[in-house]
Amino acid sequence: MDRRDFIKTTGGLILTVGSGTYAFRILSATGVSVSDTDNPLIGKKWGMVIDLTKCRPDCTDCLTACRTENNVSFHGDKRWDNHWIRKVKIEGEVGHTKVEKMVPLLCNHCDNPPCAQVCPVKATYKRDDGIVIVDHHRCIGCRYCMIACPYNARQFNFKNDEDWPNEERPKRSHGVAEACNLCAHRLDVGQMPACVEACQKCGANAILVGDLNDPVSEINRITSTLSVKRIREDLGTEPKVYYLGL
Amino acid sequence: MKINIGNNKTAVFVAIPILIILILILYGVISNVVAIGSEPPQVLLERPDSKYDKCVRDTEYMRFHHWELLREIRENVVRYGKRGEEDINKCKECHTSRVNFCDQCHNAVSMSPDCFGCHNYP
Amino acid sequence: MDLKFDSIEGDSTQYRLMMITFASFAIAGFIATWYVIEHGLWVTGMNNRVPWGLQIVMAVYYIGLSAGSLVISGLYGVFGKLEYKPFARIAVYLATLFLIAGLLSILTDQGRIDRVFVEPFVYFNLQSMFSINPILYIGHILICLLYLWALFYERKKLTSVVATLAFGWAFCVHTGTGAIFGFGARVLYESPLLPASFVAAAMASGTALMILMIVGLFRITKRRLDDELIIWLGRFLAICLLVVVYFMFVENAYRAYVVELRDAAMYYLFGGLHSLFFWVGLIVIGCFIPIFLLFYRKTGKTVRGIVIASALVVFGVLCERYVIVLPGLTHPPELFPGMEITESVLQEGIASYSLSFLEILQALGVFGVIGFLFGWGLKYLKLLPTEARILKHYETTEITSKEK
Numbered sequence A: 001m002d003r004r005d006f007i008k009t010t011g012g013l014i015l016t017v018g019s020g021t022y023a024f025r026i027l028s029a030t031g032v033s034v035s036d037t038d039n040p041l042i043g044k045k046w047g048m049v050i051d052l053t054k055c056r057p058d059c060t061d062c063l064t065a066c067r068t069e070n071n072v073s074f075h076g077d078k079r080w081d082n083h084w085i086r087k088v089k090i091e092g093e094v095g096h097t098k099v100e101k102m103v104p105l106l107c108n109h110c111d112n113p114p115c116a117q118v119c120p121v122k123a124t125y126k127r128d129d130g131i132v133i134v135d136h137h138r139c140i141g142c143r144y145c146m147i148a149c150p151y152n153a154r155q156f157n158f159k160n161d162e163d164w165p166n167e168e169r170p171k172r173s174h175g176v177a178e179a180c181n182l183c184a185h186r187l188d189v190g191q192m193p194a195c196v197e198a199c200q201k202c203g204a205n206a207i208l209v210g211d212l213n214d215p216v217s218e219i220n221r222i223t224s225t226l227s228v229k230r231i232r233e234d235l236g237t238e239p240k241v242y243y244l245g246l
Numbered sequence B: 001m002k003i004n005i006g007n008n009k010t011a012v013f014v015a016i017p018i019l020i021i022l023i024l025i026l027y028g029v030i031s032n033v034v035a036i037g038s039e040p041p042q043v044l045l046e047r048p049d050s051k052y053d054k055c056v057r058d059t060e061y062m063r064f065h066h067w068e069l070l071r072e073i074r075e076n077v078v079r080y081g082k083r084g085e086e087d088i089n090k091c092k093e094c095h096t097s098r099v100n101f102c103d104q105c106h107n108a109v110s111m112s113p114d115c116f117g118c119h120n121y122p
Numbered sequence C: 001m002d003l004k005f006d007s008i009e010g011d012s013t014q015y016r017l018m019m020i021t022f023a024s025f026a027i028a029g030f031i032a033t034w035y036v037i038e039h040g041l042w043v044t045g046m047n048n049r050v051p052w053g054l055q056i057v058m059a060v061y062y063i064g065l066s067a068g069s070l071v072i073s074g075l076y077g078v079f080g081k082l083e084y085k086p087f088a089r090i091a092v093y094l095a096t097l098f099l100i101a102g103l104l105s106i107l108t109d110q111g112r113i114d115r116v117f118v119e120p121f122v123y124f125n126l127q128s129m130f131s132i133n134p135i136l137y138i139g140h141i142l143i144c145l146l147y148l149w150a151l152f153y154e155r156k157k158l159t160s161v162v163a164t165l166a167f168g169w170a171f172c173v174h175t176g177t178g179a180i181f182g183f184g185a186r187v188l189y190e191s192p193l194l195p196a197s198f199v200a201a202a203m204a205s206g207t208a209l210m211i212l213m214i215v216g217l218f219r220i221t222k223r224r225l226d227d228e229l230i231i232w233l234g235r236f237l238a239i240c241l242l243v244v245v246y247f248m249f250v251e252n253a254y255r256a257y258v259v260e261l262r263d264a265a266m267y268y269l270f271g272g273l274h275s276l277f278f279w280v281g282l283i284v285i286g287c288f289i290p291i292f293l294l295f296y297r298k299t300g301k302t303v304r305g306i307v308i309a310s311a312l313v314v315f316g317v318l319c320e321r322y323v324i325v326l327p328g329l330t331h332p333p334e335l336f337p338g339m340e341i342t343e344s345v346l347q348e349g350i351a352s353y354s355l356s357f358l359e360i361l362q363a364l365g366v367f368g369v370i371g372f373l374f375g376w377g378l379k380y381l382k383l384l385p386t387e388a389r390i391l392k393h394y395e396t397t398e399i400t401s402k403e404k
């Protein structure tokens, strides 16, 4: 065997071994799939109504509740803090009167989520009950979803936060994107999201989460009888967070 | 056939990257062989009096395939919202300390899964 | 004519110095990337409102250069221009390297680099531009390698087939890369013209860079290079530049004309530092001066004029990439039309982005890696021809008949 042949053979060998290992990793990474009958999520469609007439402008209970429930990272710097739900003050003129409102903003759990459309690994996806959620085990941190979301609802874990207020729930490592998940872990076991509970506890009772597919649910009554608004309905993303009095 | 690809230094061009890769692969193989050859550490059952009388799978399966089970549970929970009987949190009931349960073997085979950066296991 | 290819000796002090510089760049970039992986991406200049930064700009830029280089090699491979055969090998080699650089830039930018090699291929999402593009990129690299092989072994038929394929594929790659931005939801990204203008700018920058490379290499290694070859390339560059200007004009005119986009257009054109990049970097330095140099008879017909113009274009297109990526991010999405957000815990309104030292190091690192590979290729592969000259008519017929 001369030198060329040697190089050829070793190269081939290494290629085979390398691609074999790689193929193994790829093949063994495929996930489970669940049939429709087995799937507890099918048939539901979670939505949220926020009543701005009841929401108190200076109350931040839902924000704190969310942060502690989900271990959302906070560093005290606007550039890298994450906020699954945040309150913004909007000002403007309607007619000739000046209006000023505090609006809680969160992921709208769009029915046509652009963030899920662009995710290259399907880490962001719409669950069968309409919740848009991030699989942090799969996220590669490309941040394309943050660019695609027209609501600025997504944040990225730029930095690890050492605090761990709720040890039952996971944190996120740095390098993955995240957004509100409507406390899917609580909805799955029949509890209401943390922000809803906090809102009830402080007495304002301004947030309501319910099943939009259920014809007799409270949320369906409100969205069909009262004048509700969603943010930027013209974009066609079909948000599922409704605002009363926006 | 006359080859017009390079001069006699071409061999160096091809051989050096190949050598580097080869060394890396060899390192992996050898360290694994060494790890497999040694005696596996024993997983301690720290609280045999807890409310479960046996593990979710038999020992042999858990030793070699627990990550498959974990992945299955993970997919079920994250993707399909099935928070059922088999739950990672329930491992804690019997195996109370992570050092004796997870880390021991992972250290022995020099694996470092990054579960515990985000999930809490006491 | 007997065209011979050869490698360079590579034992001069300059060559060694160059290689050492590239290697140290690469090592610096590697360390910077390591640091970023360890500490999280906040050490770069990016933040929650501006999640893409310099690395994406560079990736887009490199991918553009790659296509442009392929065009030059296509002059021989596709259109059969025999005078340009001497440049074919080096052009394809550069195209491969630039694409690798683009991929490296994207790679070093990810939050979880450990997952990049597995997850995107397992959980392929057909709807995502980010999923489609890696396939295009990898295909591009493979095609380039095949092309290179065909050129090295002088396979005439294979060369023309692969060259045509590579040509078409490069267009797809560029359209795909442009679509990452063009199909996005940001006001300043959303534009069906973006992929097209992307291809134009890519051709311009690639041609310019090839001119610089060819002239530089041939002059340094003291090989014969006929001016006519470069002058023809200069004319090609001028036309590409005109197309770039045309697309720029249409895009911005549209934005300034449509009422709801006018605010965004004003921000883009006169709203901060990026406007400076746009007007001075892209329009004046990158387009107008080079176009003038190339069309003015005294400079357009000399190699020196063309080389200066090319250098300006290479810089200008870098600015173009910057103003594609960043203003679209710093410009805020409009959540409440007619209202203004005055208070928030997050950055609302126009966000700030500043380059960080680490990002620059990362970018330099990628540059170092391909520079090093380029130098290595020059030494160990027969990339450079012994001479490049205009062919006499009888020579062309002779070669064509010999090939048959």
Ligand code: SF4
Pocket (backbone or CB within 6 Å): A106, A107, A108, A109, A110, A113, A114, A115, A116, A132, A148, A149, A150, A151, A152, A153, A154, A179, A237
């Ligand atoms: S609001 Fe943004 S993050 Fe939430 S589903 Fe819609 S696009 Fe995705």
